[in-house]
Amino acid sequence: MTHLSAVSLPIELTDDERQPCEIWTRVMGYHRPVTSFNTGKKGEFAQRKAFVECALPE
Template sequence: MNTIQTSPAAQTAATLSDDERQPCEIWTRVMGYHRPMSSFNIGKKGEFHERKYFTEQGARLAA
């Protein structure tokens, strides 16, 4: 098995000033293909933020 070794210096959180930050583009799957949220209209953006996320339970085997 391969393992990755990191130094403690590599694990520290980076601190950035506001001028060093850049926007992050969010994509989501719509009707079978992926689209950036920046192309959504106001209504579709509202729908995206109202979505409820869930985790499926594993299948149970019958005895």
């Protein structure tokens, strides 16, 4: 039995081969894809800031 050694070659994709990532967010108690938002809601979503919780002092 012949064993082939695995050569790790970098995989390079063109932009045409890539699949867009679908972003979902929670709106009014349920989840919706951002692509379904109207223009104003998309702008509001882009201006949101991520919440970062600080660690409690010991």
